[in-house]
Amino acid sequence: MFMLGFPLLLVPFAIYNIVAFLLRGFVWTDPVFQVRMISQAEFALSWGDALVVVGLVFLFLEIAKATRMSRRSVVDHVLSLLLFIAMLIEFLVVPETATATFFLLLVIAFVDVIAGFTVSLRTAQRDVSLETVRSAD
Template sequence: MTLVRTIGCVARKPQIHPTNEHLWELCLTTARLCFILSGTQLTDSATVMLKILQLVPLFGVLFLVYWLAVKIGFFPEKLNNVLFHMRLPSGSIWKPTWGDFMILLGVATLYVELFKATRTSEVTIFDHLFSTFVLIAYLTAWLIYDWGGNSVFLILAAMSFLDVIAGFTITISAARRDLSLGGKG
């Protein structure tokens, strides 16, 4: 049998079934290559993971989660299914749905993305570029595909839009601040 060696994994032909470890190693190797090409020094896997989080737009991950839920037949049919019931101290019963959960994930993702926008480095430019591509994917899916034509998906697309606009605005403001601190004044 012929062995095929790829970056970080070995697979036998004709059946190539990489495991999660092999895919993770491939991701780490690809990230290392990207950061080496940009001139960034990487020391360990934790540093690589942090750099990956800086480079990957999290709204893209949220888009992939939604898309995978569509592919297994869960969304959009079950967006209004109740996750659990909880009695509040006021006596009313709170019944969050899967759609509510996705919107809450979007709010948390928007917070992390806005926090990521406060840094000024070479990686930030790529993050903003990828975030713009993710926004285009959201808008395309919302306009073209029936699984994207609902309010939950539109709200996630609007959050992605806010991520792109606020990301550029915050980065420019932070860069101005850095220039004024280092300059004459």
């Protein structure tokens, strides 16, 4: 599968940057849609909220990818770490990224890095344990 070496969280990061730098004046808190709930409360989903939801979906896919052990998964983890570092630097330096939406995408990227390495280490531990049991027979 060719997507294994590609950090999927690059997609919401790229979407944010394209919108922030090409659509000057875009407001992430503007509602995408509003729905009146049964309780008569008004539920509004903003553009920023929608992008965070997209980021969470890609985070799920990234964690699912982390369960596969291969050389490509190591490359994937390194690329995810580089993406997180790039996002952190951009957050600290570029004024257009000083928003709650970008911060939440940054947190999602951080969770991706930590979860990816954790899942890989746990999977590798199980592989070593199985090898030890098999060689004892």
